[in-house]
Amino acid sequence: MSNDIRFHIPVMSEEVIKGLDIQEGKKYIDATLGGGGHGMEIVKRGGRLLGIDQDREALEFAKQNLKSQISNLKLKDADWKIVQGNFRDIDKIAKENGYDDADGILFDLGVSSHQLDEGERGFSYRFGEKVFDLRMNQKSGVSAKDQLARLGEEEIYEILARYGEEECARAIAHAFTVARRLRPIETTGDVVRIVSEVYKDQKIRFGALSRVFQAFRIVVNDELGSLKDGLSGAEK
Ligand SMILES: C[S@@+](CC[C@H](N)C(=O)[O-])C[C@H]1O[C@@H](n2cnc3c(N)ncnc32)[C@H](O)[C@@H]1O
Known part of the structure; x- marks a missing residue:
């Protein structure tokens, strides 16, 4: 640290x-x-x-x-x-x-x-082969890589479209499911390579990567569910 x-x-x-x-x-x-x-x-x-x-x-x-x-x-x-x-x-x-x-x-x-600057936490696409984790509490919940292994293509699409507002959500969801048939998607580097297959243009690729990481981060940490509970708890 x-x-x-x-x-x-x-x-x-x-x-x-x-x-x-x-x-x-x-x-x-x-x-x-x-x-x-x-x-x-x-x-x-x-x-x-x-x-x-x-x-x-x-x-x-x-x-x-x-x-x-x-x-x-x-x-x-x-x-x-x-x-x-x-x-x-x-x-x-x-x-x-x-x-x-x-x-x-x-x-x-x-x-x-x-969290974004500490490569080992897996919150950023900038640090190469780090575990695609994204959990704020590393002792609780299911990491991004484990969620990605279990989710169906349609569910991945929903996550990318809803929480990342990613316009190529369908193509990226498909690319994830094709890639994991060959080997598990485990690192931030794997995610970068898969998204780069969809977005060949480097200039727009970084925006897409931010949206993909954001979308999974929101799901992995159940950010909206926590906020809903937190706000109602705060009113008590
Ligand atoms: C934007 S930072 C806050 C920075 C802080 N205001 C400061 O001055 O340094 C958000 C922090 O909230 C924490 N966080 C996010 N969701 C949380 C939750 N559901 N419960 C507790 N902490 C949470 C994150 O781990 C992160 O450290």
Whole structure:
């Protein structure tokens, strides 16, 4: 894991801080802690923080990041804790940690730049022969390569069309099923080669690869199901 302090540059920080209306002593849940960028903004302003992320590497980084910034800023009364979990269980996690009366909750959805830049995680097509995994929590769920081995051509097409809005979804789904008859599709490199057979033009191929990876990432992590559960849990 990289120790780069720029693990993930938090987006729209000002808007997030304004929207949360952080006040000293009040409780906030960052349901997607990532590198802790937004979380630290809460702590700096005297807010009490419960940070949640399903990615163990993210939590390890966030812990070090928060500790070192809190020490540099000499924030003696900083009040924060972090928990590994899926925000789909937010009501349970909040209750267990005394945050069921939280004053604000942040969901900064999607993937972190760390996940994209750490080749071994299999989130990107840029790193050659890495396991096509795509799980944010590597201890739970079914990896992209295992899903790809089980799904029928029509199901693969649906995933690419619905979650990637990929215009060559049908051709790519077909190419996957033809390729896996010869040998299993296991690596990000395999995916790149198969998509490249459909998209010969390199300029447009990268866009297609982003859409293919995004589509499988959404399915592998059940991102829409988690969000639905997370939002209803957050209202409780
Ligand atoms: C865009 S990043 C958040 C970055 C963060 N705001 C920061 O300042 O560094 C999204 C994070 O949410 C996490 N995540 C995505 N879906 C999740 C879920 N269902 N439950 C818990 N964490 C999730 C990812 O692992 C990732 O670390």
